[in-house]
Amino acid sequence: MRTPPWIVGEVAISGLRVPQVSTRWNQADILGSFKARWGWGRMRYAVEPGLYAVGRPTAASPVLVSANYKVSFDRLRKTLSGLDLWILVLDTKGINVWCAAGKGTFGTEELVGRIAQVGLADVVSGRILILPQLGAPGVAAHEVLERSGFRVVYGPVRAADIPEFLRAGQKATPAMRAVRFGLWxxxxxxxxxxxxxxxxxxxxxxxxxxxxxxxxxxxxxxxxxxxxxxxxxxxxxxxxxxxxxxxxxxxxxxxxxxxxxxxxxxxxxxxxxxxxxxxxxxxxxxxxxxxxxxxxxxxxxxxxxxxxxxxxxxxxxxxxxxxxxxxxxxxxxxxxxxxxxxxxxxxx
Amino acid sequence: MRQSYLKNVVTLNLNSDKCIGCGRCLEVCPHDVFVLESGKAELRDREACMECGACARNCSEEAVTVRAGVGCAYAIAIGMLRGTEPHCGE
Structure with missing residues (x-):
């Protein structure tokens, strides 16, 4: 497969070469997002599941978990400018976190399987995963801990709040926990x-x-x-x-x-x-x-x-x-x- | 602006006897339905529940129950036509 333009490098860690993603959007990302909003090719707008690097993460860096709908993934990486961390992308069949969690594809089974498949335990020294809060309907945190040894922390609803969430020691404020449905x-x-x-x-x-x-x-x-x-x-x-x-x-x-x-x-x-x-x-x-x-x-x-x-x-x-x-x-x-x-x- | 939906339809229930007060339900609820009172979860605003099922799924003690699903007319209609659970198509 051809390397997508938003992959800008590689991070080598414990024998793995993890693709490094850009935190900026190019024209194709903007156009793709616009098209998906109009339902054009929306069901096929996906990124390859697996492990990705943002910045220059180390074994001590945090791990974020995301869906593989490209609109979601793009919104996430765009907010992570200047940070060093890992993103574990689950195979949600190109569906956003919320809908995939409802169906169970953003779920315990897929998460536990993906952790094993990418060999996450060898990449990071910590045993904490930060999941989007809206993934919670599909994931049983206590089962993930039991089966993979990783503890699930539910992060904010909106990707834009992640930098603030990380700065605050992985604590979400009540405002970060609430879904909004404003005019926009x-x-x-x-x-x-x-x-x-x-x-x-x-x-x-x-x-x-x-x-x-x-x-x-x-x-x-x-x-x-x-x-x-x-x-x-x-x-x-x-x-x-x-x-x-x-x-x-x-x-x-x-x-x-x-x-x-x-x-x-x-x-x-x-x-x-x-x-x-x-x-x-x-x-x-x-x-x-x-x-x-x-x-x-x-x-x-x-x-x-x-x-x-x-x-x-x-x-x-x-x-x-x-x-x-x-x-x-x-x-x-x-x-x-x-x-x-x-x-x-x-x-x- | 808080937007509310139909009254008296929610199927959410909490069994306080089973609750160990871990606070997971407060963490995952997108509508701030739960509150922690003297070491136990309580329903603060049951009517705000959208039945996403995050609390029940993440309750290790099975103290929370809800008929979880998507509040989506389109998916429900497809489910009715196919005689299955709500389904988004494809």
Whole structure:
């Protein structure tokens, strides 16, 4: 395999040649991170598992444990500038620490196996491993100690806090232990939500084009395209309401269930759209009915999917929410489609 | 800004009789659910639990129990379709 550009040297220790990683990003790292945020090649964005060196570590240097999703690994190494330490990268199949810990790939088994495989006990004199706190759902610290002789210390949630954590004698402050979900944290997660709806959105566009073709007959292509675009606006708004604005405004939207929050924003968009395009509602009541039935559940469904990206939803909560919301979404959208069929597409 | 989810759904439980007060649950909890009171862990804010299972996994005495899993509608939906546990696809 070709040596990746972020490997800048080697550190020789007890007969091993450990690759030394850069703490800087190059253009490929920046681009790669950006692409992954949009879901492009995200499932294959991985680094080779194994032991890596940062700076000039010795047998007495600390050992950090990480996942092999390259976005995570890059964020970690970027914060370690000026430090001398080891990074043990586990094979999490290119998945981030939190999700991999949930699946168990960032887990006791893999950690114990990787310690043995790289011969960590011969490299370092200490018997302490610093794990990201969010890896804890997959790793049983007491079992790791029993099976490998290494004691697990859970470090901060965020890689950026690691230098401070090390300076403080491997002590994490309460702020380092808490997960956050601020405006920026939510915003940066929306591209992958939007990329996820691209395929169904294109199918929808195809259907709208077909309906326009049937209604308008054989008019010039640009006119056909324009008419389709106009018909797509209400749907595009519903998609943005659910996959972009609900995540962004999450704590400010009343209620607790994500499906409810998305439905509210979807309804607000529908009313706004109807008011803007069709102020004399009683006349176009079929159109109003169609959009009121069809658009809010789209936003609701997409908002519900954001539970997976959030940092505070429980399995029991999401199951409860889905049991109530999913049937309602299907019924509402189904009735909307019924209106569309009964009016032979005229209500669009 | 503290964001909270549905009420009365959390499955987290702590058996104080088994607790040895090692403090691991406090260390791993991302939502500051636990507190150490006179040598024993206690539930400070049970409703904040997101059921990640870190505390239960790291409790050597098995004093903490929780139905652990991902609070992810997408994974749950795929699990429903396949008739399996929640699954992210692939």
């Amino acid at each position: 944290d939510r915003l940066i997660l929306t591209p992958v939500e939007l990329a996820g709806v691209l395929k169904p959105a294109l199918i929808l566009l195809g259907i709208l084009f077909g309906l326009t073709l049937v209604r308008e007959g054989f008019v010039p292509f640009p006119i056909l395209l324009g008419a389709t675009a106009v018909k797509a606006i209400p749907f595009l708004g519903a998609i943005l309401a659910g996959a972009f604005f609900t995540p962004l405004l999450l704590p400010f939207i009343p209620g607790r269930a994500f499906a409810w929050k998305g439905w509210l924003l979807g309804l607000a968009w529908t009313l706004l759209y109807l008011q803007g395009t069709n102020p004399l509602w009683p006349e176009g009541w079929k159109t109003a009915l169609l959009y009121l039935l069809l658009l809010p559940p789209i936003a609701s469904f997409l908002a519900m999917n954001f539970t997976g990206a959030s940092t505070f939803t429980s399995l029991s909560g999401v199951v409860k929410e889905m049991k109530i919301a999913l049937p309602l979404q299907i019924i509402s959208a189904g009735l909307g489609i019924l209106v569309l069929i009964l009016t032979l597409g005229a209500a669009l």
